[in-house]
Amino acid sequence: MNTANPTRRADVRAELHAPATPLVRLASEPYYHATGDELAVFEAAARSCLPVMLKGPTGCGKTRFVEHMAWRLKRPLVTVACHDDLTTADLVGRYLIVGDETVWMDGPLAAAVRAGAICYLDEIVEARKDTTVVIHPLTDSRRALPVEKHGEYIEAPHDFMLVISYNPGYQSVLKEMKPSTRQRFVALDFDYPDAEAEARIVAHEGGVDAATAAKLVKLGGLTRKLKGAGLDEGAGTRLLVHAAQLIASGMAPEIACIAAIARPLADEADTRDALDDLIRAVF
Amino acid sequence: MSERKLFAHELEARLDEVLLLSLRQRSAEGPAALLEALPRAMQERVLHWAGVAAQTSDDLGWLIASLAAEQAAGLGPRLDDWVRAGLDAYDRSGLAATRRALNEFAEAHRTSSRHSREGIAFTAIEGRLSRFLHALDGRPLKLVSGPRAWTDSETLWLPERLEVAADAPGNRRLYKGIAALLWAQTRFGSFNIDPEPELERWPDREAALAWMAVFEAMRLEACIARELPGLALEIAGLRGPWPPELAAAADKLAQAQATAADSLACMAEIRTVGAGDTPTFPHIGAIDPIAARRVRAARIARELAVVRRALNVIAATDTKAGAADNPDYPPLAAEAGMQAVDPQADLQGDLSALPPAAREAAKSLIQDLGEIPPEALHPAGPGAWQPVAGVEESGVVSVTTRPDAFYDEWDYRRGSWRHGWCHLYEMKAPVGDHDWVDEVRTRHAHLIRSIRRRFEALRGEDKPQRRQFDGEEIDLDAQVEARADRKSGAEPSPRLFIHRRRIERSLAVMFMVDMSGSTKGWVNDAERESLVLLCEAIEALGDSYAIYGFSGWTRTHCDIYPVKRFADRYDAATRGRIAGIEARDYTRMGVAVRHLSGLLVRQNTRHKLLVTLSDGRPDDYGDEYRGRYGIEDTRRALLEAREKGIRSYCVTIDRHGADYLPQLYGPAHYSVIDDAKKLPQKIAEIYRKLTG
Ligand SMILES: Nc1ncnc2c1ncn2[C@@H]1O[C@H](COP(=O)(O)OP(=O)(O)O)[C@@H](O)[C@H]1O
Ligand SMILES: [Mg+2]
Numbered sequence: 001m002n003t004a005n006p007t008r009r010a011d012v013r014a015e016l017h018a019p020a021t022p023l024v025r026l027a028s029e030p031y032y033h034a035t036g037d038e039l040a041v042f043e044a045a046a047r048s049c050l051p052v053m054l055k056g057p058t059g060c061g062k063t064r065f066v067e068h069m070a071w072r073l074k075r076p077l078v079t080v081a082c083h084d085d086l087t088t089a090d091l092v093g094r095y096l097i098v099g100d101e102t103v104w105m106d107g108p109l110a111a112a113v114r115a116g117a118i119c120y121l122d123e124i125v126e127a128r129k130d131t132t133v134v135i136h137p138l139t140d141s142r143r144a145l146p147v148e149k150h151g152e153y154i155e156a157p158h159d160f161m162l163v164i165s166y167n168p169g170y171q172s173v174l175k176e177m178k179p180s181t182r183q184r185f186v187a188l189d190f191d192y193p194d195a196e197a198e199a200r201i202v203a204h205e206g207g208v209d210a211a212t213a214a215k216l217v218k219l220g221g222l223t224r225k226l227k228g229a230g231l232d233e234g235a236g237t238r239l240l241v242h243a244a245q246l247i248a249s250g251m252a253p254e255i256a257c258i259a260a261i262a263r264p265l266a267d268e269a270d271t272r273d274a275l276d277d278l279i280r281a282v283f
Numbered sequence: 284m285s286e287r288k289l290f291a292h293e294l295e296a297r298l299d300e301v302l303l304l305s306l307r308q309r310s311a312e313g314p315a316a317l318l319e320a321l322p323r324a325m326q327e328r329v330l331h332w333a334g335v336a337a338q339t340s341d342d343l344g345w346l347i348a349s350l351a352a353e354q355a356a357g358l359g360p361r362l363d364d365w366v367r368a369g370l371d372a373y374d375r376s377g378l379a380a381t382r383r384a385l386n387e388f389a390e391a392h393r394t395s396s397r398h399s400r401e402g403i404a405f406t407a408i409e410g411r412l413s414r415f416l417h418a419l420d421g422r423p424l425k426l427v428s429g430p431r432a433w434t435d436s437e438t439l440w441l442p443e444r445l446e447v448a449a450d451a452p453g454n455r456r457l458y459k460g461i462a463a464l465l466w467a468q469t470r471f472g473s474f475n476i477d478p479e480p481e482l483e484r485w486p487d488r489e490a491a492l493a494w495m496a497v498f499e500a501m502r503l504e505a506c507i508a509r510e511l512p513g514l515a516l517e518i519a520g521l522r523g524p525w526p527p528e529l530a531a532a533a534d535k536l537a538q539a540q541a542t543a544a545d546s547l548a549c550m551a552e553i554r555t556v557g558a559g560d561t562p563t564f565p566h567i568g569a570i571d572p573i574a575a576r577r578v579r580a581a582r583i584a585r586e587l588a589v590v591r592r593a594l595n596v597i598a599a600t601d602t603k604a605g606a607a608d609n610p611d612y613p614p615l616a617a618e619a620g621m622q623a624v625d626p627q628a629d630l631q632g633d634l635s636a637l638p639p640a641a642r643e644a645a646k647s648l649i650q651d652l653g654e655i656p657p658e659a660l661h662p663a664g665p666g667a668w669q670p671v672a673g674v675e676e677s678g679v680v681s682v683t684t685r686p687d688a689f690y691d692e693w694d695y696r697r698g699s700w701r702h703g704w705c706h707l708y709e710m711k712a713p714v715g716d717h718d719w720v721d722e723v724r725t726r727h728a729h730l731i732r733s734i735r736r737r738f739e740a741l742r743g744e745d746k747p748q749r750r751q752f753d754g755e756e757i758d759l760d761a762q763v764e765a766r767a768d769r770k771s772g773a774e775p776s777p778r779l780f781i782h783r784r785r786i787e788r789s790l791a792v793m794f795m796v797d798m799s800g801s802t803k804g805w806v807n808d809a810e811r812e813s814l815v816l817l818c819e820a821i822e823a824l825g826d827s828y829a830i831y832g833f834s835g836w837t838r839t840h841c842d843i844y845p846v847k848r849f850a851d852r853y854d855a856a857t858r859g860r861i862a863g864i865e866a867r868d869y870t871r872m873g874v875a876v877r878h879l880s881g882l883l884v885r886q887n888t889r890h891k892l893l894v895t896l897s898d899g900r901p902d903d904y905g906d907e908y909r910g911r912y913g914i915e916d917t918r919r920a921l922l923e924a925r926e927k928g929i930r931s932y933c934v935t936i937d938r939h940g941a942d943y944l945p946q947l948y949g950p951a952h953y954s955v956i957d958d959a960k961k962l963p964q965k966i967a968e969i970y971r972k973l974t975g
Contacts, residue, residue, distance in 0.1 A: 087753070087782075094753045096777045100769070168951060176930065218510075222418040228954075230414045232972075270410030277415045277459060281514035 021111035024070075024077045032061065032068035033201050035193045042069050045186045051139045051162040053182065056190025059236020061201075062165045065190070066120045075159050076117040078108045082127035088134050092147055104150050113138070113145045116159030124164040125177055132181055138162055139184035169233055195221065198237055206244020212253065216240045219257060219282045223265065223275065230271035235261050253283045287559045289326050291319045301334040302344045309345060314352035321355060323560055325362070329355055332366045343373055346382060354389045361392055402446030403454040412441075412462055419463075420510075421470040422647050425957075426462070432568030434465040435578045436474055447565045460521045460566040463514055467503035473543050474575045475651065481547045482572075485554060493561040494553065496570040498536060498546035501525070505537035521566040529562070583651055586644035589942070590655065593641035641942065690874045692838065695915035705838045705874040712832065712844040715862030717855065723815045727963065731819045734967045738823040747781050754780030790974060791827045791849065791886035793879050796864060797897035798834040798844065803866035806898045806936050809959040813896065813966040814846075814861050818853045820967045826974070827886060833875035834867035837904050841874045842867070849886060871908055872901040876920035876931075884927045892974070893924060895933040898959075900943050918947050932973055936962060 045052050046069075054062040063079070070077035080091065093107040112119035124132065137144055143156045164185065166177060192198060195217050203213035217240065224234030239261045246256035262275035289297070291312075298304065298311035318326055329351045337344025347366060358365050365388050372384035405428040413426040416439070429440035441462060445454040468474065478495060485491035508515030525533045532549045535541065634642045648655050686706035694701050724731065748754070750761050758781045765775035794817070796810055814830060821828050829851075832844035846860045847853065876893070883891050901913030908916070921931050933944060933953040944953040954969050956962050 089753045096752060097765075097775075097779060098777055099775065222420075225418045225420075226414060229417050271414055273411040274414035274418065277411065278418055279513075280517065281415075281463075281511040283513045 021078055021106060021108040023111060023115055023117060024079070026067060026071040026077065029071055030064060030067040031204060032064050033193065033197055033204075035061075035191075035197055038065065038188050038190075039069075039072075041186065041188060043073070046073055046161055049143065049158060049161070050186050051135075051164070051184060053185035053187045054163065054165040054190055055168055055187055056165075057167055057169050057192070057233055057236060059238030060190045060192050061237060062190050063120070063122065066118065066163055070118050073118070073159075075161070076112075076115055077120060078112040078115075078117050079120045079122060080108050081122045082124050082131075084126055084128060086127045086131050088131050089149075091131065091134055092145065093150065095149065109134070109138075110145060110147060110154060113154050113156050113160050116157040118161045118163055121162070121164045124166055129178075132178075135162060135164075136181070136184070169227075192220070192224065192237060198240070201237060202240045202244050205241040207248035208244040212247060213244060215253070215282050216243055216257070219261065219278060222278050222282070223261070226271070226274070230268065230274065231265055235265060239264060254279055257283070286323050287557075288319065288321070288323050291315045294318050294326065294330075297330050298333065298348055301330060302337050302341065302348060304345075307341060307345075311348070314349050317352040318355070325355055328362055332362075336366070336370065339370070339373065340378075342378055343370075343381065346378065346385075350382070350385050354385075358389060358392060365389065365392070401449070401451040401454070402444050403451050403458065404444050405441055405458075408455055408458050412458060415459070416462060416466055419466055419470070421466070421650055424466060424469065432461045432465065433571055434468055434568070434575065435571070436469045436575045437578055437582065439465050441568075456517060457521055457565060459514075460518045461568050463507060463518060464500055464503055464566065465568050467507055468499065468570065468575075470650070471503055471506040472653075473499050473503070473570065474572060474579050475653070476543050476547070477576070478543070478547055478572050481550055484551075490561055491550065491554075492570055492572075493563075494550050495546060495572075496567050497529075497562060497564065498532060498549045499543065499570060500564070500567045501529075501533045502536035502541050502543070502546055505539075505541070508537075509539065518566060522564050526562055579651055583648065586648050587656070589644040590637070590641050590648065593637050593942075688878065690841075690877045692873055693916045693919035695912065705841050705871065707841045707843060707874055707878055710842045710844050712846050712860040713863040713865070714856070714859040715864070717859055717862065719811075719862045720815060720858040723812050724819075727812070727816060730964070730967075731816065734816065734820045735823040738820050738967075738971065747783050749781055750776070750778040751780045751782040752778055754782030756781040756783070788824070788826065788974075789889035790892065791883060791888040791890070792821070792829075792892045792894060792974075793883040794828065794830045795875060795879050795893060795895045796830060796832045796846070797870055797895070797899075798832040798864060798867045799870040799898070799902065800834075800866050800868055801870075801902075802898050806959045807864065807866045809936065809962040810896050811861055811864050812963040814864070815858070816963050816967055817970060818847075818857075818861070820970060822853055824974075827888060829882070830861070831875075831879055831882075832864050833872075833879075834869065835871045835874075835903065836868040838871065838874075841871055843875060843878055849882075869903040869908075870897065870899070870901050871903040872897075872913065873916035873920040876917060876924060880920075880924035880927060880929050883924075883929055891927075891929045893929050893931045894970075894973075895931070895935075897933065898936045900937075914943050914946065921947060934962070934966065934969060 042052060042065075054065065056062060066079075067077060080086075089107065091107045091109040093105055093110045095102040096105050097103075106114065109119055111117075121127070121135070134145070137146060138156060138160075139162060143160075145154045145156065146152075147154060166182075193201065195214075198220070199210065199213040199217045202208065202216050203210055206213065206216075208216075220235045220237070220240045223231065227234050243253075243257045243260035246260055247253050251259075257279040258276060262272060262279060266272045266275055292315070294315035295311045298315060302309075302311070304311055318329060321329070329348065332351065333344050333348035336347040347369060350369075351362065351366070354365070355362050365385065368388045369381050369385040373381040409426060409428075416424055416426060422437075424434065425438045427438060427440055428443045430442070432441050434440065439462060441458060445457055448454045448457055482488060482491045482495070504515055504518050507518065524530075532552075536545055536549065634645050637645060645655055687709045688707040689703040690705040690707060691700040691702050692704040693699075747756075749758050751758070758779055761776065761779045765779060768775040794814065796814070798807075802810060818828075818830075827849055828847070829849045830846040832846055833842065834844075835841040844860075844864070846864060847857045851857050872895075876895075880893055883893060901917045902909050903913065907913075924931060931948055931952065933948050934956065935944060935953060936956045936959045944955065947953075954965070956965060
């Protein structure tokens, strides 16, 4: 972890109250199994200073992909998980009152712009609508972040890159991304990898043998058929990896899958029981 | 192998012999008919005991034989105890006491076995099991209850209740095992060959089918084991080991390359050596190849038409479409990136060129036939989906009053508008039966309560959050504290503001309700019930909403029925109009979308949503609007609405027609409900997801 900016370092005391933005520099290669031409597209977008939108269901490797690309491009990474309380100030920065003084504190977006980092806004539609517009000037030819409160206009260096993720599976009209926002991005479609690739990922990430990984992937595929028939979404690769990790640590497969896959997916009794049945069927 | 059952005439002769009935002018015809249903071993036990009893008294023999015929099946292994109790009573108190004792014994046995067995009702496992089956590969099956367990390859019937196993978990497993094997019949091709030539060579068709079910179960269990080993293990647990004389067949049918033909071969083999009693297994349902193959043939015809039609569209469509660059509205599948597809090309490997519904149909065909038959790939074959051009509407309804509005309609063939083409009338919505609404609200009282509770939670509150780093207001308490801290030399907290969490629910919803003739009956009931539930839900949320019905009869008679305008309250009058929604004529959808989106756009809210409740594709009298014309016009109307800032969503009760929905509404902007009965249960949840 690194501080936001050595030249504009916030007052030391302020850090006691509000942590500085985590600016991650990845030292070793995050494992990522490419499923299409996403590496090439992302690199080209980075060269051309274009923002990128990753679309796809949860747990299919979007975050991992961004980490991998940050490592590949040797840029620091700032990740923000968006939520419905996320304000503009949370992204850009704010004054804190420290003792008798006011101290400016960069938000993660401002910190990323200054540092020429990749800023990853995860699940952007979850953020409040008025928050989303602050990214607009960063995503067109201006490539700058106006910070009104601080009377500043931060121009983005070449290496700054904005990446957002978005799950089109949600059907809420209140959570749709406006065309004025979405048309600013180069978009990459993510989906669950095919069975063979997914098994390889699960085996690698979860530390299980190929046969167990294949069974987990089979199970994942079955749960995905329940999308819209009891589940909002089937098990993503992440859940399969979790189950694999539990199995690798010595837990019985059935119990591991119930804990790592069935329970996180469903509360409703019939669906939960059906998932248990599927787990038993596969193992 | 056990000996074959005795037939009624044989039983009658044997009974006659042991009871000397002909001398007493009694006939064993009745008991013999009942005994015919029992397994051979049981038949022999009854004959044995009848003989034993007859040695004491002819009347006692007759009594035992006739009562045993009625009760033996229920008594099972306790038959011997039952007879002994009867003989004992005879010795002590004579014939009348014997009859009483036997009946009491049987009754006590029935009661105790009912108590010792924990049955499971179909309704208790339906939800769980239908989801389980839904997740398995292959074509989806509908799950219902019926007198016996079997499948016609689209619907799967299971008994109302199972109390075969001693406890509830056992019976639950049994349900799952039965269902899984029936699912496997459709998944692994039990109906892909015609078994009639073999079946016809059996004197007893029922016995032949029973054998077929057993052999197929052997084969299918092995198929399941290859994909779902845990499930196969559970099924094996239900049956125990196969009888030794069947083990060889089971091995043969367990091989990976075995097909239904091999099961028939096993039948032929056993037929030539003489099949005895069919072994019965609790986990094996019935098989009815005639019914299943009939359903299969109809399905194949239907799906061939779907695939062929999709290929025709691909072949026939020109590639430059007007709105193809709008990412929210994917162009008609035919226009979207499909121009490169050669419809004659080999589809077997790659189905991705097809639009989703056709892809499903193609997959289903492969499941039934092992491939897509080559004749489906000829684009000009029957089933071509070509809009009938130039058919003029006849029987135009004469209208005396002036329409309330005129709307343009899009003619895709000309690539231009037909101006003022549709005549729109705002009709007075009829008032229906108030009792009906009350009845619905009572019937769904529980559901309504839970919906309201959930929706109220969704509304959220405008909660002030204290002690924030930043916010719209100053937190006085925190300020005072901070000042005090500073005075005293302690470090004051920087959290000095109140942040108000705003609710962003500025939403107006228009429900556009299909009142076409095809909704008559159950779809209409479901629509009305759903609207009642929706109103209850939305009232809890506080969104502004309106409900309008639409129907019509040619372009000169497009009717709109205001059931609830935005300004109307959800009161008795509105409820009466909901009850009064009825099935009328046709579904000219474009004009209704245009009119209602015009009303919706005037609402002063941030978000505007148009929800269509319908049971099928756009349609109108005469052929013109029925095909592509109606779809193109409706798509146009929805695009216009979109340009005005209105999002559209469609809830459809439609078994076959869902293929056009992605084109009209875009992916993920529609729900297809296959069973109208489920609509009221689902609608509130759909709305919650849509607007949550
Ligand atoms: N293509 C992939 N390569 C490597 N790991 C993957 C891939 N896809 C999924 N994973 C695994 O799944 C987990 C969840 O992925 P993540 O990137 O967090 O999903 P998302 O951001 O799409 O919700 C990762 O931690 C990783 O273990
Ligand atoms: Mg993520």
